[in-house]
Amino acid sequence: MKLGFVLPVEGAVASRAAVLDTARAAEASGADSVWTTDRILQPGAPPGGYPYSEDRGAIAFRTGRAWFEPIATMGLVAGVTERVRIGTNVLVVPYRHPVVLAQELATLDALSDGRILLGAGIGWMAEEFAALGVPRSERGPRTDEAIRLMRELWRSSDAVRFDGRFWRVDNMGLPAQPARPGGPPVLIGGNSDAALDRVVALGDGWLGADLDPVETAAVLERIAERRRATGRPASELELSTRIRVEPEGGDDALGGVDPGALRDRLAAYAAIGVDLLVIDVMNLPHAPTAVERIAGFAGA
Template sequence: MAEGLKFGLDVGIYGRTATRDIILELTELAEASGFESVWLADHVIFPAVFESKYPYSATGAFPIDMTQEPLLEPIATMGVLIGATKRVKIGTAVLVMPYRNPVLLARMLVTLDVLSAGRTILGAGVGWLAEEFAALDARPFEARGRVTDECIDIVKRICQGGEVSFTGEHYALDTLVSSPGSVQRPHPPILIGGTSNAALRRVARLGDGWLSTSVGPDNVGERLHVLRGVCEVQGRRFEDLSLSHKFFINIGEAEQRGDGSRVPGTGTPADIRDDIRRFVDAGYDRFIVRYRGGDAETQRVQLKEFMAEIMDKV
């Protein structure tokens, strides 16, 4: 593995392998091997029927029938995984910020950072499932971008500790006292998810880095060009941002996009090594991987091959 290159393992808290034993098995694998971190996605409840379109597939369909599969909540799971590990970082990829009251969320994140001795990473996003917003009685789906910005601001202030107040469009806080603050100062790293121009503006304004998904090495350069531009507008140094990418791997089967091109992270080990190298050439230093296509044994085989033929050879 190239020096400075980091790999994270998404332990899959939704889908058929989202069971206690498998999640803990994957976490133990990460802790005992070369993975730098473990990661959790965020859904709380899936409506039985929904019309919202999943933004990371060509058809708009969610890749798993969640009426048939288990789903665990990420913040609660993080607490368990922190207790089960001593080395790896624990991150969200990504947490939907409007789903939870930001004061409560911030205090939970502080608690997790304290109990892990500073091993948490907040991947933050705006969400896409309008019906889930409604089920959680969250702030309006249509305002989720502005709500997310305010949530991130509140989380930062509470993690910093001391007296906290806030006045925004969607949240207003009289002076509160946050003690202790997070171990990581002034707050745990915040990586912004999403690939839209709005998401990239959020990276420049509020993030310590960008966590991309769905873009490939052929088109990530255009997104990075936009990000450089918005950093300049915001007075941020692009070079100060970390760049992380999340792959859904499928070793041995080259999945196809709508235009017929290969989905990055799928195909032969050489294909996937090439995907990673091209992202590294663009400035990336962390890759988060998940296999979600089969049963637990197939997942074990995929991850074993990923570690031996890709992670150890990049």
């Protein structure tokens, strides 16, 4: 099982130095990937539509809390690394015009020698959709169409014709082309039936979040059922989930986390067939050190 790490891009830990130090630590430690997260606006009051319960450790969304934009952050990280893959976990696709996003990601993929991953989500915050002028009720169909359009633009440098419900391209092509034929892999975030349908129909993989191994195993079986029904080979999908590591007291280099317990936790995800485990270390005292320790004892 490969390991990825969420960069310190939000909250009190977010800084240029922290992002760069964590990315370099992941690269040096043999980790597979580093990941950004996405937020366009912060609400001045409790937001509507949050999909997870409070016992999942819901993030405190509030004005004044730092949160770096993911595309810009990925460019910074690509410039100081050579090997690790760089992804979004997840990017809210319907917030962005897909032609602009396709050009941005194609450029990043070209400049990073093919290391970009698009973790694609449909978003949830009602107030954010309203401020951006995007109907929240259309977030699913907009995401599906955006992925199809971006793939068309990435597939060839020739002119493209695309006539969709939301966007139309008439005999035009991207000026930047991704390093990899077909463009960056698209991993779909979410655990709903619609998200899992999207994984098999449009994605190159799945990005789960905040699920324990038993819950993750159930989702993997739901994906497998859809894959078998469509005839899609298992080898075409990268199965990933994201977990948080929290301090538990004590003063060891992992901020009080019990290395043995964490090792057992990682092994449980590997045993059920997770290909890539993305670990959020932003709540630990020093993310670069945590990355080095975790990657070291996990044999990344």
